Amino acid sequence: GPFDWSINRPKFFDAFHACIVAIASTGNNIILDHVLESQQWHDDILKSLSNHDVFFVGVHCPIEILREREKNRDDQDVGNRYLGEAEYHLRNVHSYGVYDYEIDSSLQSPKESASLVISAWQDRSFITNR
DSSP states (O other): OOOOHHHHHHHHHHHHHHHHHHHHHTTOOOOOOOOOOSHHHHHHHHHHTTTSOOOOEEEEOOHHHHHHHHHHHHHTTOOSSOTTHHHHHHHHGGGSSOOSEEEETTSSOHHHHHHHHHHHHHHTOOOOOO
């Protein structure tokens, strides 16, 4: 039948969050790219992973660049984001907690960003490049 996102989305993310815990609890290291869309998601993830070494990274970018990235996705008919979603996230998702490290993804390539995050994780230097 038709997929009802309003019903299935909460069930999907409950399962997804449980998978994160299951993967970590079996001794795996995880690098997870996830937008924590609510205070509850943030708090649930922290609580669920409280027995694990978690290194939270806030990935930021100026709104102008985010809008351009959205437009490019839309032009390429990727279909996994709606126009205006980045602005919504910019106003909300970074307000739920404290990050161990923060980075502005517009200042370097994705590969360089990854290297900076890995170095910060290894050093636990907690220095931002914002």
